[in-house]
Amino acid sequence: MSLNTQALKLGVIGTGAIGRDHIRRCSQTLLNSQVVAVTDIDLQQAARVVADLGLTAEVYPDGHALINAPEVDAVLVTSWGPSHEEFVLAAIKAGKPVFCEKPLAVTAAGCRAIVDAEVAHGKRLVQVGFMRPYDEGYRALKAVIDSGQIGEPLMLHCAHRNPTVGENYKTDMAITDTLIHELDVLRWLLDDDYVSVQVVFPRKTSKALAHLKDPQIVLLETVKGTRIDVEVFVNCQYGYDIQCEVVGETGIAKLPEPSQVQLRSGAKLSNAILMDWKDRFIGAYDVELQAFIDAVRAGRVGGPSAWDGFAAAVAADACIEAQQSGAIVKVQLPERPQFYGPDAK
Amino acid sequence: MSLNTQALKLGVIGTGAIGRDHIRRCSQTLLNSQVVAVTDIDLQQAARVVADLGLTAEVYPDGHALINAPEVDAVLVTSWGPSHEEFVLAAIKAGKPVFCEKPLAVTAAGCRAIVDAEVAHGKRLVQVGFMRPYDEGYRALKAVIDSGQIGEPLMLHCAHRNPTVGENYKTDMAITDTLIHELDVLRWLLDDDYVSVQVVFPRKTSKALAHLKDPQIVLLETVKGTRIDVEVFVNCQYGYDIQCEVVGETGIAKLPEPSQVQLRSGAKLSNAILMDWKDRFIGAYDVELQAFIDAVRAGRVGGPSAWDGFAAAVAADACIEAQQSGAIVKVQLPERPQFYGPDAK
Amino acid sequence: MSLNTQALKLGVIGTGAIGRDHIRRCSQTLLNSQVVAVTDIDLQQAARVVADLGLTAEVYPDGHALINAPEVDAVLVTSWGPSHEEFVLAAIKAGKPVFCEKPLAVTAAGCRAIVDAEVAHGKRLVQVGFMRPYDEGYRALKAVIDSGQIGEPLMLHCAHRNPTVGENYKTDMAITDTLIHELDVLRWLLDDDYVSVQVVFPRKTSKALAHLKDPQIVLLETVKGTRIDVEVFVNCQYGYDIQCEVVGETGIAKLPEPSQVQLRSGAKLSNAILMDWKDRFIGAYDVELQAFIDAVRAGRVGGPSAWDGFAAAVAADACIEAQQSGAIVKVQLPERPQFYGPDAK
Amino acid sequence: MSLNTQALKLGVIGTGAIGRDHIRRCSQTLLNSQVVAVTDIDLQQAARVVADLGLTAEVYPDGHALINAPEVDAVLVTSWGPSHEEFVLAAIKAGKPVFCEKPLAVTAAGCRAIVDAEVAHGKRLVQVGFMRPYDEGYRALKAVIDSGQIGEPLMLHCAHRNPTVGENYKTDMAITDTLIHELDVLRWLLDDDYVSVQVVFPRKTSKALAHLKDPQIVLLETVKGTRIDVEVFVNCQYGYDIQCEVVGETGIAKLPEPSQVQLRSGAKLSNAILMDWKDRFIGAYDVELQAFIDAVRAGRVGGPSAWDGFAAAVAADACIEAQQSGAIVKVQLPERPQFYGPDAK
Missing domain, CATH: 3.40.50.720 (NAD(P)-binding Rossmann-like Domain)
Structure with missing residues (x-):
């Protein structure tokens, strides 16, 4: 062709x-x-x-x-x-x-x-x-999971960190603008849906503006029982850093760090961390x-x-409710129409 | 002398x-x-x-x-x-x-x-x-925290993993025999005490015996508001693996992996992971x-x-209650006698 | 446009x-x-x-x-x-x-x-x-060198390893088919030319066929005095592995390893190493x-x-002479025509 | 007892x-x-x-x-x-x-x-x-070699780097004070002796004093035919750094880096490098x-x-001759008396 x-x-x-x-x-x-x-x-x-x-x-x-x-x-x-x-x-x-x-x-x-x-x-x-789901790193991670090398996924430890955010970034945007990416990609990664969510607020960083609760930890439970914790920290100062570690029955697979030149300089062995989110998923x-x-x-x-x-929106709504109530909130996703069969992507 | x-x-x-x-x-x-x-x-x-x-x-x-x-x-x-x-x-x-x-x-x-x-x-x-607290790695981690290089600690992501456990290991021993080490060392690391605890049970691994809930995730909150998640997974198969990552206001510090020869062999770049807990803290x-x-x-x-x-025992009791109730349980530690002043260690 | x-x-x-x-x-x-x-x-x-x-x-x-x-x-x-x-x-x-x-x-x-x-x-x-020179890793390495972060390059430690080669691969092909890539890319990386070359033959691997000397070490000297050692090892068994470490006056920069999922499994913390050269430079x-x-x-x-x-061919000819003589051989590159000015790439 | x-x-x-x-x-x-x-x-x-x-x-x-x-x-x-x-x-x-x-x-x-x-x-x-030979890292490296995991050693790539040296450090001290440690430990690591040595002088770093040639590369050949390159660089600025990579027939083993807290901070993922040699081998x-x-x-x-x-002294003498002559110098070690049988350590 x-x-x-x-x-x-x-x-x-x-x-x-x-x-x-x-x-x-x-x-x-x-x-x-x-x-x-x-x-x-x-x-x-x-x-x-x-x-x-x-x-x-x-x-x-x-x-x-x-x-x-x-x-x-x-x-x-x-x-x-x-x-x-x-x-x-x-x-x-x-x-x-x-x-x-x-x-x-x-x-x-x-x-x-x-x-x-x-x-x-x-x-x-x-x-x-x-x-x-189009990022090379997530695709490689999914390939490892799907290969069975780590057995069935049981837990995910994730982090979504930005160096800083502007004044117009509000506490609920940690869900709608930031976590929304995890809400989507983790469903795809695990081929699973969310059943409950809870949000806890750690001690607030002194680097966040007065109106913003930062960081936050979102705890998700899936239909299959997998437990996910996502740290959302949008004033972490040090970099734009996306972490995802999948703990399976027999092993653990970790999203690759972006490839960087390794440097020995000034009493440090180091790799650069990206500062700008645009550089992270540009490919x-x-x-x-x-x-x-x-x-x-x-x-x-x-x-x-x-x-x-829709599924991401339903989960996001539950997360916002959980932010406000402090309680464990059910994610009530209606049954998926046949139309969107199990071959979604 | x-x-x-x-x-x-x-x-x-x-x-x-x-x-x-x-x-x-x-x-x-x-x-x-x-x-x-x-x-x-x-x-x-x-x-x-x-x-x-x-x-x-x-x-x-x-x-x-x-x-x-x-x-x-x-x-x-x-x-x-x-x-x-x-x-x-x-x-x-x-x-x-x-x-x-x-x-x-x-x-x-x-x-x-x-x-x-x-x-x-x-x-x-x-x-x-x-x-x-006598382990070189934890001491190095505490030194980094105390140096102020990462700012105030806000969150800790920890894991305590064993390859397998025997038949006599029961669900509450995940607290009394396993988590107990984190309950002690994290108080010392953070110079802080626990105020609440919650336990969630992910999908159970097929590698655990019928009577044992494994893995578990323990969520702790401290007086200063730091949030700690500890994954306890005692049939993880792949190794004895202790992880501790401290997320501070300006950076993150991670407990060193035990030092190992790096190997390139059989299409893998690898470092050995210990299998026996006795080798981990022998020093x-x-x-x-x-x-x-x-x-x-x-x-x-x-x-x-x-x-x-005593403080570890009080926290462990609250954890066991949290295992059973599924609820967020308060950790009620009485006031510390002057006798055990802030120079404890 | x-x-x-x-x-x-x-x-x-x-x-x-x-x-x-x-x-x-x-x-x-x-x-x-x-x-x-x-x-x-x-x-x-x-x-x-x-x-x-x-x-x-x-x-x-x-x-x-x-x-x-x-x-x-x-x-x-x-x-x-x-x-x-x-x-x-x-x-x-x-x-x-x-x-x-x-x-x-x-x-x-x-x-x-x-x-x-x-x-x-x-x-x-x-x-x-x-x-x-179009590989992302080499471009990142060149960017670090050109930024002055490691000072002037003084030494390069390189390796070009293949898992195995076929019967038709002869000793001189270590130069013409394998080293030729380093001969080109290192001139570009350093913006420099070769003045002498020497080849030494370590103990031969038992994995190579009778007619092939493998591994080989090629020692190059440049006009600016930078010393380069390249290990050429085409039956290394474990992977297709390209290494390049640039030692500068104030620091060292290393070509990134291809990005891979990090795995904890079977008592090993590991990253996959590519086995097929086609996967390495496909991008x-x-x-x-x-x-x-x-x-x-x-x-x-x-x-x-x-x-x-032409410059790579002249250097390769000197390398082949050095393979045969065991001596330090001069690389006699005529003066570069103005036509191919210093903006070559 | x-x-x-x-x-x-x-x-x-x-x-x-x-x-x-x-x-x-x-x-x-x-x-x-x-x-x-x-x-x-x-x-x-x-x-x-x-x-x-x-x-x-x-x-x-x-x-x-x-x-x-x-x-x-x-x-x-x-x-x-x-x-x-x-x-x-x-x-x-x-x-x-x-x-x-x-x-x-x-x-x-x-x-x-x-x-x-x-x-x-x-x-x-x-x-x-x-x-x-009493360093934990070298012992672990020797254990890997002796286990046969990487096959017979064919090549070693080593480096001995100091941040700076004082005025009284002369060019031959790169051999007698610095390389002398590699001359000893590599004989032990490989259970082998040297047969020839060559020294090449890369472009001199601008950080060295006028009287000192720095860095140097020492090329050693052993009785078994193993080829060793040792970079000696005593004004590398960035740290005290000892590297040793053993390339065997089927894999590569690398001396562990000293264990350090991993830090994410200021756009860098880093581990500290020691600055003082006394800290490196204190144990x-x-x-x-x-x-x-x-x-x-x-x-x-x-x-x-x-x-x-004695063997180290004989090799060091040959290295100094090689520094001065630029030629490949034979290391003439007399036969070892039975008294110092193959169980030396």
Whole structure:
């Protein structure tokens, strides 16, 4: 099969930081894709991106016009979170494949509405922008688990650490902006779902602003009984550091540290730790979007599904309740429709 | 000061595995000590140890006779756990320094009785056989914490793993025999006390016997608000593995892995993991007992105190209650007597 | 700048293992390239590759016909080593950019002829297939060196190890097939040239066939006085392992080990070591060829030059002489033409 | 066997830094030894050490008086290097066990004279103060080699690095003061002898004083054909770092790095590197001298022998010749007397 055939024609809704980055990616880095349409709540900004990146793309007045433009084969939703649901539903209605940055919707009910619409449509159209399952390290970790080398997973010890966060980062964002990645990737890693969650608040770091509880520890239990602890620490100062250790019946597998030059210098044997989250999963973004493009061109949609987006939202809601109540909160995920069978990714 | 003066004359109660090992240690490895008296519930066994190790030591008919023998300067209690309290109290009554293997007593009340007797005596006489504070790795870890390099400790992630355990190992022994070491060493490491505890049971490993819940995760909260999670996994198959990671405000410090030859062989870059717990803290046992001997010869007793033994017992009781109830259980440690001031170790 | 313009039309001479792999790469993985012409000494084999990969490419009767075909924008030479020189010279004559797998020519004189032809042509057309400068690890290592973090490089300790080699691997191939990669990448890493070389033969491994001296140690000296030792060990059994440690005035930097899941299992803490060389630099092949394609589309040729190919050949000749004589052999590299100025890569 | 019998009575010749340290060690740290006699070229200094350490030891007017004092069971020679030979010979003449700090003698001829005297005496009396064979790391490395896990050793890559050296450190001291440790320990590690040596001088570091060639690389060949490269770099700035990697037929074993707390801090994942050589082998000094004391009390002398001291001296002489000539120099070690049979250590 030659790939030098027709490129996939993409329309992008939202040309802010992530939107602009995806446009660049699809135009310059990935194979067989072409951005032909863009729009943004600020149309001048959309036009500027088209000019800056030297695209031959049309600026549409709004997301609905873009979705319905005949030249648009597939849609990327990278607009403001609260607008995602509306545009994804519109894309489903138009029968067009849609890649939606997380969150799929800002409420679990919104996610559920998308799931229902997609199931009613009868064919998968939606891929959610969870990129970690496309990270080489997580894939290697899953390969080790799936190989049986460590037996059945029993416990996971995870950490999600950022050097610092800004003033607008609130305590619940530890769930919705930070933990959300673990909520997605661990379901995939374990092929399992959450049944309960608890949040405990350690002594607060003096480096966090007054309004923010930081760090937090989230304790998750899965259907199979696996116990997960995730340390969320967004003012850890020292680096952007993602840890995941899977304790199985016969062994332990650990997510690889990013590859670095080993240095002997100044009485230290050291490896650099990344400071910027953008450097950590940069490769995964490419793989994720290429997978979307390749799948759509092959007539199907794969990757993290609307159901995965819904499941993450339901778990996140339970986590927020657990943050507030201090209690162990049940995660009540409805039964998965057959439509999203066990081959999700 | 020359040390080539009079050796400390020790009497040892209990000549089972650990007793015999301590006798060998005091006779052959440590400085300035001499085992002059032994006894055991099985007197023939006591005599055999004397003969095997070539000691010139008298076999006493029972612990009380040994404690009160004029030639005995100090006592080592290495008998069956339930007999510890009686012999330690007798040593205090006799005004003799006593090193007691853990547990100090099998109940918190028993430990408290010892504390009260020692306080009434007016001078420290008891050192409890918690050896981890004497381990080079833990000492290095404490030095890093105390140096301020990682800021205030906020969270600890720990693991205590054994390859396998025998049939007589019951679910509560995960606390009394295994976690007890963390309960002691972490108080010392953090210079802090526990206020609450919770135990969660992950999916059980298929490698554990029917009657045993394994693994377990113990969640501790301290007075300062530090949160500790300890994975206790006594059928982990792969090795005897002690992990301790201290997450501070500005950095993370990790207990060193035991030093090993790095090997490239058979498509693996590897370091050996110990399989036998005896190899892990063998050096710490020597340091611990030498510290007792040196201190007694200098006219004082240091190291883990009767109060430390009591505090560990109180925490262990709360852990066992938490195992059974599934609830968050308060650890109710009475106020520390001035006698056991903040210079405990 | 949009890249969704005309793809680069490539002609490939030689459809053996490496040729076929490059054709797949250029057709399916890389951006903006299209294989429109192929040929091979076995034309049926060439036709089979076209069919297998579903290309719309013409099979030309020979390399010269392919080079001169008007539809061919640039040429990939992946034929049998002894034929490289002829095809590269033909491409230069035709004024077409040419990517030539190593060796550029089987003799230093042949390389020099290509250099002379390219200089006479007046513009760079040749990129040699040395892929290590495109490897992420080597690039990170070079970045550390260039940052001044370790001061001026004084010594390099390197190793090039293969698990095993076949019967047709002869003692001199340790230079021409194995060390050749170090001869290229270390010049680039250090921005330096070799002045002398010595080869010593350690005790031979019992795992090597009778006719092969294995391992070997090659000692190189550079113009700046840096000393390099390279262990070449092609029957090391345990893995494909590339090591490079740069000792500078104030610190040491080490080529990263390939990123792997860390495993605790069976009394070992381990990371996998690759067994197949193809897995080690697979990413570098993509980057290397994409760089060629991008450069040609931008109207220039970069990367390892004909001069680099010549310099490696001169050094390799000296190494082979040193293998045979046991003496320290001078590396006599003529002065570099201005044409290949200090901005080579 | 009880060790609580008579302590070994030691006389120490030379109370400078190392002498004083050994006196402290034998009086306060080791078992079953007592320093009863000391002397020094500066008798006041000797008296001061006796007073400072609270010894009940007599100060003798000179080494010969001390050696011949009836109360002295065994002798430690820690005086100025050039005086070693005289005192060791005197001890042999007196039939007393003698532990001599390196060098055994400042010339190979002097070492040979000691060997001849000891052989004539008919029983081993001399242990040379090479402490590395008593280092835990080297012992673990030897155990791996001897286990056959890596097959026959073929190559060793070693490094001996100091942060800085003083003005009085000359180019030949890279051999006599620094490499001398590798010359001894590698013979022991491999159970082999040297047959040739070559020294190459890389580009000099700008951190070394004008009169010193630093770094140096010493290339050794053994009787079995094993090739050893030792980087000697005494102004490496970053730490005191001892490396030893043994490449065998089927795998590679590496001397452990000293155990350290792993730190995540300031964008670095790091382990401390020692800066002071005294911290590196401090444990080995204790083990080494305890072995001497235990052996003498058991009626024999073991450890590095006078022959080992001689062999190291012969190799060192060849290294110095190689430094000066730049040529490959033969190491001409006479046949080993039966007396120093293959069970040397």
